[in-house]
Amino acid sequence: MVSGKPGAHxxxxxxxxxxxxxxxxxxxxxxxxxxxxxxxEDEQVKIGFVTFLSGGAAGPFGVPARNAAELMxxxxxxxxxxxxxxxxxxxxxxIDALFVDENxxxxxADYQKLVEKDEVDMxxxxxxxxxxxxxxxxxxxxxxxxxxxxxxxPQIFEEIVTDPKYTFRTGAHATMxxxxxxxxxxxxxxxxxxxxxxxxxxxxxxxxxxxxxxAMSQVAADAEIATEQFPKIYAGQYGSEISALLTxxxxxxxxxxxxxxxxxxxxxxxxxGIFERAKVVLTxxxxxxxxxxxxxxxxxxxxxxxxxxxxAPESELNSWFRKAYFDRFGTLPTYPSYKMxxxxxxxxxxxxxxGSTDQDAxxxxxxxxxxxxxxxxxxxxxxxxxxxxxxxxxxxxxYDKDAGxxxxxxxxxxGAECVNPxxxxxxxxxxxxxxxxxxxx
Amino acid sequence: xxxxxxxxxxxxxxxxxxxxxxxxxxxxxxxxxxxNIAHGGFYALGAYTxxxxxxxxxQTGDTIALTYLIIPLAALVAGVVSGLLVERGILRxxxxxxxxxxxxxxxxxxxxxxxxxxxxxxxxxxxxxQPAYWLGTIDVFGxxxxxxxxxxxxxxxxxxxxxYGALNHTRTGKLLLVVIEDREVSxxxxxxxxxxFTVTFVIGATLGALGGALTAPEISVVPGIGAEIxxxxxAVIVIGGMGSIGGAMLGALIVGFSRAAFVHLxxxxxxxxxxxxxxxxxxxxxxxxxxxxxxxxI
Numbered sequence: 036m037v038s039g040k041p042g043a044h045x046x047x048x049x050x051x052x053x054x055x056x057x058x059x060x061x062x063x064x065x066x067x068x069x070x071x072x073x074x075x076e077d078e079q080v081k082i083g084f085v086t087f088l089s090g091g092a093a094g095p096f097g098v099p100a101r102n103a104a105e106l107m108x109x110x111x112x113x114x115x116x117x118x119x120x121x122x123x124x125x126x127x128x129x130i131d132a133l134f135v136d137e138n139x140x141x142x143x144a145d146y147q148k149l150v151e152k153d154e155v156d157m158x159x160x161x162x163x164x165x166x167x168x169x170x171x172x173x174x175x176x177x178x179x180x181x182x183x184x185x186x187x188x189p190q191i192f193e194e195i196v197t198d199p200k201y202t203f204r205t206g207a208h209a210t211m212x213x214x215x216x217x218x219x220x221x222x223x224x225x226x227x228x229x230x231x232x233x234x235x236x237x238x239x240x241x242x243x244x245x246x247x248x249x250a251m252s253q254v255a256a257d258a259e260i261a262t263e264q265f266p267k268i269y270a271g272q273y274g275s276e277i278s279a280l281l282t283x284x285x286x287x288x289x290x291x292x293x294x295x296x297x298x299x300x301x302x303x304x305x306x307x308g309i310f311e312r313a314k315v316v317l318t319x320x321x322x323x324x325x326x327x328x329x330x331x332x333x334x335x336x337x338x339x340x341x342x343x344x345x346x347a348p349e350s351e352l353n354s355w356f357r358k359a360y361f362d363r364f365g366t367l368p369t370y371p372s373y374k375m376x377x378x379x380x381x382x383x384x385x386x387x388x389x390g391s392t393d394q395d396a397x398x399x400x401x402x403x404x405x406x407x408x409x410x411x412x413x414x415x416x417x418x419x420x421x422x423x424x425x426x427x428x429x430x431x432x433x434y435d436k437d438a439g440x441x442x443x444x445x446x447x448x449x450g451a452e453c454v455n456p457x458x459x460x461x462x463x464x465x466x467x468x469x470x471x472x473x474x475x476x
Numbered sequence: 477x478x479x480x481x482x483x484x485x486x487x488x489x490x491x492x493x494x495x496x497x498x499x500x501x502x503x504x505x506x507x508x509x510x511x512n513i514a515h516g517g518f519y520a521l522g523a524y525t526x527x528x529x530x531x532x533x534x535q536t537g538d539t540i541a542l543t544y545l546i547i548p549l550a551a552l553v554a555g556v557v558s559g560l561l562v563e564r565g566i567l568r569x570x571x572x573x574x575x576x577x578x579x580x581x582x583x584x585x586x587x588x589x590x591x592x593x594x595x596x597x598x599x600x601x602x603x604x605x606q607p608a609y610w611l612g613t614i615d616v617f618g619x620x621x622x623x624x625x626x627x628x629x630x631x632x633x634x635x636x637x638x639x640y641g642a643l644n645h646t647r648t649g650k651l652l653l654v655v656i657e658d659r660e661v662s663x664x665x666x667x668x669x670x671x672x673f674t675v676t677f678v679i680g681a682t683l684g685a686l687g688g689a690l691t692a693p694e695i696s697v698v699p700g701i702g703a704e705i706x707x708x709x710x711a712v713i714v715i716g717g718m719g720s721i722g723g724a725m726l727g728a729l730i731v732g733f734s735r736a737a738f739v740h741l742x743x744x745x746x747x748x749x750x751x752x753x754x755x756x757x758x759x760x761x762x763x764x765x766x767x768x769x770x771x772x773x774i
Contacts (some may be wrong), residue, residue, distance in 0.1 A: 045652065060585070089590075089594060089599065089699055089700075090600075090699055090700045091699060091700040092696045093599035093699055094598075094600040094601050094698055094699070095601070097599070098599050098600075115673065126655070201637040228579070236746075236747050249664075262743065263744075264743050264745060264746075265743060265744065265746065265747065266739075266746060266747075267746075267747050269700060270704075271691075271695045271696075271702075271704065271705050272490065272493065272691075272694070272695070274486050274489050274490060274625065275482075275483075275486040275487075275490065275735065275736045275739035275740065276739055278482040278485070278486050278739075278740070279482070279739050279740050280741070281477055281482075281620070282478050282482055282619065282740070294601070294696075294698065295601050295695070295697075295698035295701075296696075297698040298601055298695075298696030298697075299694070299695040299696045300606045302603065302608070302609075302695070302696065303694060303695075306605070306608060306609055306613065306622050307613060307620045307622060308613070308620050326603065327603065330605055330609075330732055332512065379737060398595075404580055413680075416632060
């Protein structure tokens, strides 16, 4: 029998409604709680970043690159970059970053861990040519999208992985640096009767010297090699090599030294007068020019492995990048920072174009892509669309005493197709052919 | 002629640096029978302390003379503090253990010191060229050499002479030679072996730090310099005979001159020069040139 009290009936209904609502709320909450992370994970793209966080290359390269990555990830996720990069995320997905130290004796194992255990969607990294030589075949084997953002040796797609599917390099290789250096010497009227090299004894140093000396024999046919020095990487002491350079009396000294080695060479060489007796070309000099200040002799030819840093052309994106970087880290970005930003923007441009962060979609869009980085246009023109080319620039160092800072004067810019080989041609064959097909204005 | 002069001066300069950087290692091995891989860490600490202190001092715009005092002071502070911490804090609990275990322990200490330098000074390079730059250069048959390089040669000679004199012509030195010969008998004779060990280790660490501090004005002080020196220092003391001060000096000279000769005469082989020399010496004298004789105990 139903209770005759209407209030009791209403109360019963209210009670069951409350129970129902509570149950619904708990049910909904648990469904949402369960779906929450899944949904969040679904909207994230996990990228493993590998740069030097310790060791001799951390200060000049690894840390500036990581700083740029942090800055760019935040800006990409927030959608606060200038157009055309002002949409949030990579094809709408937020970047979840994982940083790994490149200064490791087990680079391949670290890479495998990123791919298999951490399950990253892609790997973006590697500064050293040795690292890239080890990782490029590993990336193809693991079938994981891997973007090399810096390392310079042209061997990667010319000898190591000749038919890449998963490996890309978004920065130009070192052939560009050395062909442009040789052209710059001739274009600025430097005396080039004889030239010498001092380069680190590993892939990047050896390839840099090979390309520079081959380019010199094309642009200054009468020039002779005075001496070739290949000290051990991180040697730090170059007394004997500097004596050898002094006794050989070259007109030009070429060096692809970087980091502490380059700084040590400048300190030791400038004190002993090698910079006064010869025109010294430092292909990576830009990373240290502000740090060395007056210790870097006026007249040194400075490169930045592309038109980066002080050699970057003016643009809205460049101004934004320089200001944002300076505001956050208190120093201006050097070329490793530019190259990291360039790589991330390439990935964003590819993902946005494909409308997806699915690996195959990004690979398809990145192959042969052209995009604007903070230092200008980048084209994936070589190695079947997997290797970038870009224009570059060289300048001559001058310490501006009035302003109290280092500046670059007599800057000469070179178009991408003037200083990079054409598609389908190996760097050294292209140089030896007399730069066949080069387009120089 | 010019090449011969260059080989002579370059070889001597490099040998002096090698000797300063490795003599502490051979001293510690000679007395304590410890293959001290942490030596590279002391070298780096000395270099960082000196470069940092010189940088701070030169910012004040004061007179230059004091920077030459900062170098040994930095070495002393870095060497004594870290040497005492390592010896009293860790190593004394390990004495008497197998030599191989001590290698692992000192390797662990080296890794800790590497991280400590990174924690204190970060990953940026430190440049303190002023002491090397201010002394200027002298002309040796047309080749300009920094006077600072000759200063390092002088310090290396002084350190070598002081160690030789202290070991052979002082009472403490002679007691130390007794400790080296036989620890147990020394203890029985009432010699404070523990104190000798502590002092020896601190002196060894300070010599390592001095090597780094003196080198700082010539290089860019960056993370990883400690690891680089270890290989060179081990090669030098192995060639000379581990534990021998004179051997370290001769080993440094051999490596220094051969490296200079390769750089000037056949640069492509420079990378292997140190290993070629080491292999050649060890083929003839497997324990090095001045290996200490081991007394056999019944």
